[in-house]
Amino acid sequence: MANLERNNRFLFDLMQQPGNNLCADCGVSEPDWTSYTLGIFVCLNCSGIHRNLPAVSKVKSIYLDRWEDSLVEFMQEKGNSTAKAFYEKCVPAFFYRPQQTDCTVLKDQWIRAKYERREFTGENNDLQQAYCSGLFESTLWKKGKDHKQFFKRTFLLSRKDFTLRYFIKEDSKAPKAVISMKDLNASFQPEKIRHAHGLQISYLQGERVRNLFVYHENGQIIVSFFNAIRATRLSYLQKKHPTLGEHDLIPQITRHCLKEGYMEKTGPTQREPFKKRWFTLCSVNRKLLYFKTPLDATELGAVFIGTESHSYSVSENGSRSTRGSRWHHGITLQTPSRQFVFMCELEQEQREWLEAFRKVISQPMTSEDYACEKLLSQLIQNGFIVFVLCENTSVTFCFFV
Incomplete structure:
Protein backbone atom coordinates (compact mmCIF):
# COMPACT_ATOMS: atom_id res chain seq x y z
CA MET A 1 0.00 0.00 0.00
CA GLU A 88 2.14 17.05 -33.52
CA LYS A 89 5.34 17.20 -35.55
CA CYS A 90 3.67 18.19 -38.85
CA VAL A 91 0.46 20.03 -37.91
CA PRO A 92 -0.36 22.55 -40.70
CA ALA A 93 -0.32 26.15 -39.53
CA PHE A 94 -4.01 26.65 -40.41
CA PHE A 95 -5.24 23.50 -38.64
CA TYR A 96 -7.50 24.42 -35.75
CA ARG A 97 -6.27 23.24 -32.35
CA PRO A 98 -9.34 23.05 -30.08
CA GLN A 99 -9.44 24.64 -26.66
CA GLN A 100 -11.33 23.69 -23.50
CA THR A 101 -14.51 25.54 -24.50
CA ASP A 102 -14.73 24.12 -28.03
CA CYS A 103 -17.39 21.62 -29.03
CA THR A 104 -16.94 17.87 -28.77
CA VAL A 105 -16.58 17.13 -32.49
CA LEU A 106 -13.54 19.43 -32.78
CA LYS A 107 -11.80 17.84 -29.81
CA ASP A 108 -12.79 14.33 -30.86
CA GLN A 109 -11.38 14.73 -34.38
CA TRP A 110 -8.23 16.46 -33.10
CA ILE A 111 -7.52 13.53 -30.78
CA ARG A 112 -8.36 10.94 -33.44
CA ALA A 113 -6.21 12.74 -36.02
CA LYS A 114 -3.23 12.79 -33.65
CA TYR A 115 -3.26 9.36 -32.10
CA GLU A 116 -5.54 7.11 -34.15
CA ARG A 117 -4.80 8.28 -37.71
CA ARG A 118 -1.36 9.79 -36.92
CA GLU A 119 -1.90 12.55 -39.45
CA PHE A 120 0.82 14.81 -38.06
CA THR A 121 3.73 12.46 -37.36
CA GLY A 122 5.07 12.61 -40.92
CA GLU A 123 4.10 8.98 -41.53
CA ASN A 124 0.70 9.60 -43.15
CA ASN A 125 0.90 12.98 -44.89
CA ASP A 126 -1.51 11.71 -47.55
CA LEU A 127 -4.30 11.85 -44.95
CA GLN A 128 -3.93 15.65 -44.92
CA GLN A 129 -4.87 15.93 -48.61
CA ALA A 130 -8.56 16.21 -47.74
CA TYR A 131 -8.06 19.69 -46.32
CA CYS A 132 -4.67 20.68 -47.77
CA SER A 133 -5.51 20.29 -51.46
CA GLY A 134 -6.59 23.19 -53.65
CA LEU A 135 -10.12 21.80 -54.05
CA PHE A 136 -12.45 20.39 -51.41
CA GLU A 137 -15.86 19.01 -52.36
CA SER A 138 -18.48 17.65 -49.99
CA THR A 139 -22.24 17.12 -49.80
CA LEU A 140 -23.62 18.71 -46.64
CA TRP A 141 -27.04 19.18 -45.13
CA LYS A 142 -27.92 22.90 -45.39
CA LYS A 143 -30.80 24.70 -43.71
CA GLY A 144 -33.22 26.39 -46.10
CA LYS A 145 -33.12 30.18 -46.06
CA ASP A 146 -36.80 30.70 -45.25
CA HIS A 147 -37.76 27.49 -43.45
CA LYS A 148 -36.44 25.03 -40.89
CA GLN A 149 -35.82 22.05 -43.16
CA PHE A 150 -32.33 20.91 -44.13
CA PHE A 151 -31.53 19.86 -47.69
CA LYS A 152 -28.50 18.16 -49.24
CA ARG A 153 -26.29 20.61 -51.09
CA THR A 154 -22.93 20.14 -52.79
CA PHE A 155 -20.19 22.52 -51.62
CA LEU A 156 -17.01 23.21 -53.59
CA LEU A 157 -14.13 25.08 -52.00
CA SER A 158 -11.43 26.44 -54.33
CA ARG A 159 -8.09 27.85 -53.27
CA LYS A 160 -7.36 28.89 -56.86
CA ASP A 161 -9.92 31.72 -56.89
CA PHE A 162 -10.58 31.87 -53.11
CA THR A 163 -14.27 30.96 -53.36
CA LEU A 164 -16.83 28.67 -51.79
CA ARG A 165 -19.63 27.57 -54.12
CA TYR A 166 -22.69 25.50 -53.39
CA PHE A 167 -25.07 23.78 -55.78
CA ILE A 168 -28.72 22.84 -55.45
CA LYS A 169 -28.27 19.54 -57.31
CA GLU A 170 -25.24 17.31 -57.69
CA ASP A 171 -25.30 17.65 -61.48
CA SER A 172 -25.93 21.42 -61.47
CA LYS A 173 -23.51 23.39 -63.63
CA ALA A 174 -24.40 26.80 -62.21
CA PRO A 175 -23.86 27.34 -58.48
CA LYS A 176 -26.60 28.75 -56.26
CA ALA A 177 -24.02 31.08 -54.72
CA VAL A 178 -20.36 32.01 -55.15
CA ILE A 179 -18.92 33.18 -51.83
CA SER A 180 -15.66 35.11 -51.56
CA MET A 181 -13.11 34.28 -48.89
CA LYS A 182 -12.74 38.00 -48.18
CA ASP A 183 -15.24 38.23 -45.32
CA LEU A 184 -16.09 34.57 -44.79
CA ASN A 185 -16.14 33.11 -41.29
CA ALA A 186 -16.91 29.59 -40.08
CA SER A 187 -17.62 28.46 -36.53
CA PHE A 188 -19.12 25.37 -34.97
CA GLN A 189 -22.55 25.98 -33.46
CA PRO A 190 -23.94 22.58 -32.39
CA GLU A 191 -26.39 23.96 -29.82
CA LYS A 192 -27.78 26.61 -32.14
CA ILE A 193 -28.11 24.25 -35.12
CA ARG A 194 -29.20 21.38 -32.85
CA HIS A 195 -26.77 18.93 -34.36
CA ALA A 196 -23.48 17.77 -32.82
CA HIS A 197 -21.67 18.60 -36.08
CA GLY A 198 -23.44 21.90 -36.82
CA LEU A 199 -21.30 24.52 -38.60
CA GLN A 200 -22.25 28.16 -39.25
CA ILE A 201 -20.77 29.93 -42.28
CA SER A 202 -21.14 33.72 -42.41
CA TYR A 203 -20.20 36.20 -45.11
CA LEU A 204 -21.16 39.61 -46.47
CA GLN A 205 -23.83 39.68 -49.15
CA GLY A 206 -23.85 43.29 -50.26
CA GLU A 207 -23.77 45.16 -46.96
CA ARG A 208 -25.63 42.53 -44.94
CA VAL A 209 -24.44 39.38 -43.24
CA ARG A 210 -25.64 36.10 -44.74
CA ASN A 211 -25.60 32.97 -42.58
CA LEU A 212 -25.51 29.37 -43.81
CA PHE A 213 -26.16 26.55 -41.34
CA VAL A 214 -24.80 23.14 -42.36
CA TYR A 215 -23.81 19.77 -40.92
CA HIS A 216 -22.55 16.34 -41.95
CA GLU A 217 -23.28 13.09 -40.16
CA ASN A 218 -19.58 12.20 -40.27
CA GLY A 219 -17.49 14.21 -37.80
CA GLN A 220 -14.26 13.72 -39.74
CA ILE A 221 -15.78 15.15 -42.92
CA ILE A 222 -17.25 18.28 -41.31
CA VAL A 223 -14.01 19.03 -39.42
CA SER A 224 -11.99 18.47 -42.61
CA PHE A 225 -14.34 20.90 -44.38
CA PHE A 226 -13.79 23.44 -41.59
CA ASN A 227 -10.00 23.10 -41.83
CA ALA A 228 -10.15 23.30 -45.63
CA ILE A 229 -11.94 26.65 -45.18
CA ARG A 230 -9.18 27.75 -42.82
CA ALA A 231 -6.51 26.68 -45.32
CA THR A 232 -8.19 28.67 -48.10
CA ARG A 233 -8.69 31.69 -45.85
CA LEU A 234 -5.02 31.64 -44.86
CA SER A 235 -3.96 31.56 -48.52
CA TYR A 236 -6.26 34.50 -49.23
CA LEU A 237 -4.88 36.51 -46.29
CA GLN A 238 -1.29 35.75 -47.30
CA LYS A 239 -1.99 37.13 -50.76
CA LYS A 240 -3.77 40.17 -49.34
CA HIS A 241 -1.09 40.89 -46.71
CA PRO A 242 2.20 39.60 -48.19
CA THR A 243 4.32 41.37 -45.57
CA LEU A 244 2.61 39.70 -42.59
CA GLY A 245 3.73 36.36 -41.20
CA GLU A 246 1.60 33.36 -40.28
CA HIS A 247 1.74 34.37 -36.60
CA ASP A 248 -0.16 37.58 -37.44
CA LEU A 249 -2.60 35.98 -39.88
CA ILE A 250 -3.64 32.82 -38.02
CA PRO A 251 -5.93 34.69 -35.55
CA GLN A 252 -7.75 36.26 -38.51
CA ILE A 253 -8.59 33.02 -40.34
CA THR A 254 -11.78 32.21 -38.44
CA ARG A 255 -13.15 33.71 -35.27
CA HIS A 256 -15.52 32.97 -32.43
CA CYS A 257 -18.40 35.25 -31.56
CA LEU A 258 -17.48 37.22 -28.43
CA LYS A 259 -21.03 37.02 -27.05
CA GLU A 260 -24.44 36.01 -28.35
CA GLY A 261 -27.91 35.50 -26.94
CA TYR A 262 -31.35 37.01 -26.56
CA MET A 263 -32.00 40.57 -25.38
CA GLU A 264 -34.96 42.86 -25.79
CA LYS A 265 -34.57 46.13 -27.69
CA THR A 266 -36.66 49.18 -28.36
CA GLY A 267 -36.62 51.72 -31.20
CA PRO A 268 -34.73 55.01 -31.62
CA THR A 269 -37.24 57.13 -29.66
CA GLN A 270 -37.31 54.54 -26.84
CA ARG A 271 -41.11 54.74 -26.91
CA GLU A 272 -41.57 51.79 -29.25
CA PRO A 273 -42.48 48.38 -27.77
CA PHE A 274 -39.59 46.17 -26.72
CA LYS A 275 -39.04 43.15 -28.94
CA LYS A 276 -37.05 40.03 -28.25
CA ARG A 277 -34.09 39.66 -30.62
CA TRP A 278 -31.08 37.37 -30.99
CA PHE A 279 -27.82 39.37 -30.78
CA THR A 280 -24.27 38.48 -31.77
CA LEU A 281 -21.21 40.57 -30.94
CA CYS A 282 -17.90 40.10 -32.73
CA SER A 283 -14.76 41.77 -31.43
CA VAL A 284 -12.94 41.47 -34.79
CA ASN A 285 -15.31 43.58 -36.90
CA ARG A 286 -16.73 45.49 -33.89
CA LYS A 287 -20.32 44.84 -34.97
CA LEU A 288 -23.39 44.05 -32.92
CA LEU A 289 -25.86 42.21 -35.18
CA TYR A 290 -29.42 41.38 -34.28
CA PHE A 291 -31.76 38.78 -35.70
CA LYS A 292 -35.32 37.68 -35.06
CA THR A 293 -34.16 34.10 -34.30
CA PRO A 294 -30.74 32.41 -33.92
CA LEU A 295 -31.13 30.64 -37.29
CA ASP A 296 -32.05 33.65 -39.42
CA ALA A 297 -30.25 33.83 -42.74
CA THR A 298 -29.76 37.63 -42.57
CA GLU A 299 -29.67 40.20 -39.81
CA LEU A 300 -32.36 42.77 -39.08
CA GLY A 301 -29.80 45.40 -38.18
CA ALA A 302 -26.19 46.17 -37.34
CA VAL A 303 -24.55 48.54 -34.87
CA PHE A 304 -20.88 49.49 -35.15
CA ILE A 305 -19.10 49.87 -31.79
CA GLY A 306 -16.11 52.19 -31.66
CA THR A 307 -13.94 53.36 -28.79
CA GLU A 308 -14.57 55.64 -25.84
CA SER A 309 -12.52 58.41 -27.46
CA HIS A 310 -15.01 58.34 -30.35
CA SER A 311 -18.04 58.80 -28.05
CA TYR A 312 -18.97 55.14 -27.58
CA SER A 313 -19.84 53.91 -24.10
CA VAL A 314 -21.91 51.30 -22.32
CA SER A 315 -23.50 51.37 -18.89
CA GLU A 316 -25.93 49.50 -16.71
CA ASN A 317 -29.53 50.64 -16.88
CA GLY A 318 -30.99 50.01 -13.44
CA SER A 319 -34.59 50.92 -14.25
CA ARG A 320 -36.95 48.06 -13.41
CA SER A 321 -39.98 49.78 -14.91
CA THR A 322 -38.83 50.23 -18.49
CA ARG A 323 -41.91 50.61 -20.61
CA GLY A 324 -43.09 47.48 -22.38
CA SER A 325 -40.17 45.23 -21.38
CA ARG A 326 -40.77 41.91 -19.70
CA TRP A 327 -37.16 41.85 -18.52
CA HIS A 328 -35.58 44.17 -15.96
CA HIS A 329 -31.79 44.13 -16.33
CA GLY A 330 -31.01 47.00 -18.66
CA ILE A 331 -28.01 48.08 -20.73
CA THR A 332 -27.52 51.47 -22.38
CA LEU A 333 -25.18 51.60 -25.38
CA GLN A 334 -24.26 55.13 -26.42
CA THR A 335 -23.01 55.80 -29.96
CA PRO A 336 -22.36 59.17 -31.65
CA SER A 337 -25.69 58.96 -33.50
CA ARG A 338 -28.00 57.14 -31.12
CA GLN A 339 -28.57 55.68 -27.68
CA PHE A 340 -29.57 52.00 -27.67
CA VAL A 341 -31.43 50.43 -24.76
CA PHE A 342 -31.38 46.65 -24.28
CA MET A 343 -32.96 44.51 -21.58
CA CYS A 344 -31.65 41.13 -20.33
CA GLU A 345 -33.70 38.45 -18.65
CA LEU A 346 -31.08 37.59 -16.01
CA GLU A 347 -28.59 39.70 -14.09
CA GLN A 348 -25.79 37.29 -15.05
CA GLU A 349 -26.55 37.86 -18.74
CA GLN A 350 -26.50 41.61 -18.16
CA ARG A 351 -23.02 41.36 -16.60
CA GLU A 352 -21.74 39.20 -19.46
CA TRP A 353 -23.04 41.61 -22.11
CA LEU A 354 -21.58 44.62 -20.28
CA GLU A 355 -18.20 42.88 -20.09
CA ALA A 356 -18.32 42.00 -23.80
CA PHE A 357 -19.27 45.55 -24.86
CA ARG A 358 -16.51 47.04 -22.70
CA LYS A 359 -13.96 44.65 -24.18
CA VAL A 360 -14.78 45.85 -27.71
CA ILE A 361 -14.87 49.53 -26.71
CA SER A 362 -11.44 49.21 -25.04
CA GLN A 363 -9.81 47.80 -28.20
CA PRO A 364 -7.99 50.30 -30.44
CA MET A 365 -9.59 50.72 -33.86
CA THR A 366 -7.78 49.60 -37.00
CA SER A 367 -7.82 51.34 -40.38
CA GLU A 368 -10.43 48.79 -41.53
CA ASP A 369 -12.58 49.63 -38.48
CA TYR A 370 -12.54 53.33 -39.41
CA ALA A 371 -13.59 52.46 -42.96
CA CYS A 372 -16.42 50.26 -41.67
CA GLU A 373 -17.65 52.96 -39.30
CA LYS A 374 -17.59 55.56 -42.08
CA LEU A 375 -19.47 53.27 -44.48
CA LEU A 376 -22.24 52.51 -41.97
CA SER A 377 -22.56 56.20 -41.17
CA GLN A 378 -22.89 57.10 -44.87
CA LEU A 379 -25.45 54.35 -45.45
CA ILE A 380 -27.57 55.55 -42.54
CA GLN A 381 -27.41 59.16 -43.73
CA ASN A 382 -28.43 58.10 -47.25
CA GLY A 383 -31.36 56.03 -46.02
CA PHE A 384 -29.75 52.86 -47.35
CA ILE A 385 -29.70 51.11 -44.01
CA VAL A 386 -32.58 52.74 -42.16
CA PHE A 387 -33.58 49.31 -40.87
CA VAL A 388 -30.75 49.65 -38.35
CA LEU A 389 -32.55 52.59 -36.77
CA CYS A 390 -36.18 51.76 -37.50
CA GLU A 391 -36.48 48.00 -37.17
CA ASN A 392 -39.32 48.35 -34.66
CA THR A 393 -41.36 50.75 -36.76
CA SER A 394 -43.66 50.43 -39.72
CA VAL A 395 -40.99 51.63 -42.17
CA THR A 396 -38.64 48.69 -41.56
CA PHE A 397 -36.56 47.93 -44.69
CA CYS A 398 -38.48 50.46 -46.79
CA PHE A 399 -35.28 52.16 -47.87
CA PHE A 400 -33.12 49.08 -48.25
CA VAL A 401 -32.12 48.38 -51.84
Missing part, protein backbone atom coordinates in the same frame (compact mmCIF):
# COMPACT_ATOMS: atom_id res chain seq x y z
CA ALA A 2 2.84 2.37 0.84
CA ASN A 3 4.28 1.95 -2.65
CA LEU A 4 0.88 2.69 -4.25
CA GLU A 5 0.48 5.89 -2.22
CA ARG A 6 4.02 6.87 -3.15
CA ASN A 7 3.27 6.27 -6.84
CA ASN A 8 0.17 8.48 -6.73
CA ARG A 9 2.15 11.28 -5.07
CA PHE A 10 4.91 10.89 -7.65
CA LEU A 11 2.35 11.13 -10.50
CA PHE A 12 0.90 14.25 -8.94
CA ASP A 13 4.39 15.78 -8.92
CA LEU A 14 4.84 14.77 -12.58
CA MET A 15 1.55 16.44 -13.46
CA GLN A 16 2.82 19.73 -11.96
CA GLN A 17 5.84 19.86 -14.25
CA PRO A 18 5.86 22.28 -17.24
CA GLY A 19 4.17 20.66 -20.21
CA ASN A 20 2.36 18.10 -18.09
CA ASN A 21 0.47 20.79 -16.18
CA LEU A 22 -1.78 21.45 -19.20
CA CYS A 23 -3.99 18.90 -20.93
CA ALA A 24 -2.10 17.45 -23.89
CA ASP A 25 -5.16 17.89 -26.12
CA CYS A 26 -7.17 20.98 -25.08
CA GLY A 27 -4.77 22.91 -22.86
CA VAL A 28 -6.87 23.05 -19.68
CA SER A 29 -4.78 23.36 -16.53
CA GLU A 30 -4.15 20.64 -13.91
CA PRO A 31 -5.15 17.56 -15.94
CA ASP A 32 -5.72 14.75 -13.45
CA TRP A 33 -6.19 11.88 -15.91
CA THR A 34 -3.67 10.12 -18.10
CA SER A 35 -3.43 7.95 -21.18
CA TYR A 36 -0.97 5.45 -19.76
CA THR A 37 -0.42 3.84 -23.18
CA LEU A 38 0.51 7.17 -24.81
CA GLY A 39 2.23 8.58 -21.73
CA ILE A 40 0.27 11.86 -21.63
CA PHE A 41 -1.67 13.86 -19.04
CA VAL A 42 -5.20 14.84 -20.08
CA CYS A 43 -8.29 16.45 -18.53
CA LEU A 44 -11.48 14.61 -17.59
CA ASN A 45 -13.32 15.64 -20.78
CA CYS A 46 -10.53 14.57 -23.12
CA SER A 47 -10.09 11.31 -21.20
CA GLY A 48 -13.68 10.47 -22.19
CA ILE A 49 -12.71 10.77 -25.87
CA HIS A 50 -9.61 8.64 -25.28
CA ARG A 51 -11.84 5.91 -23.86
CA ASN A 52 -13.39 5.63 -27.33
CA LEU A 53 -9.95 4.75 -28.77
CA PRO A 54 -9.14 1.55 -26.86
CA ALA A 55 -6.82 0.29 -29.60
CA VAL A 56 -4.41 3.20 -29.07
CA SER A 57 -5.25 4.79 -25.72
CA LYS A 58 -6.17 3.52 -22.26
CA VAL A 59 -6.84 5.94 -19.40
CA LYS A 60 -6.32 6.07 -15.64
CA SER A 61 -7.02 8.68 -12.97
CA ILE A 62 -4.07 10.07 -11.03
CA TYR A 63 -6.11 10.07 -7.82
CA LEU A 64 -8.68 7.29 -8.20
CA ASP A 65 -6.72 4.41 -9.77
CA ARG A 66 -3.92 2.14 -8.53
CA TRP A 67 -0.57 2.67 -10.26
CA GLU A 68 2.09 0.01 -10.63
CA ASP A 69 5.76 0.95 -10.68
CA SER A 70 6.18 0.09 -14.37
CA LEU A 71 3.40 2.46 -15.47
CA VAL A 72 4.77 5.28 -13.34
CA GLU A 73 8.20 4.80 -14.92
CA PHE A 74 6.62 4.89 -18.40
CA MET A 75 4.79 8.16 -17.61
CA GLN A 76 8.07 9.62 -16.36
CA GLU A 77 9.87 8.64 -19.59
CA LYS A 78 7.14 10.10 -21.83
CA GLY A 79 5.04 13.09 -20.79
CA ASN A 80 3.19 15.73 -22.80
CA SER A 81 6.20 17.50 -24.31
CA THR A 82 7.67 14.28 -25.69
CA ALA A 83 4.28 13.21 -27.07
CA LYS A 84 3.65 16.58 -28.75
CA ALA A 85 7.06 16.48 -30.41
CA PHE A 86 6.05 13.19 -32.03
CA TYR A 87 2.27 13.34 -32.57
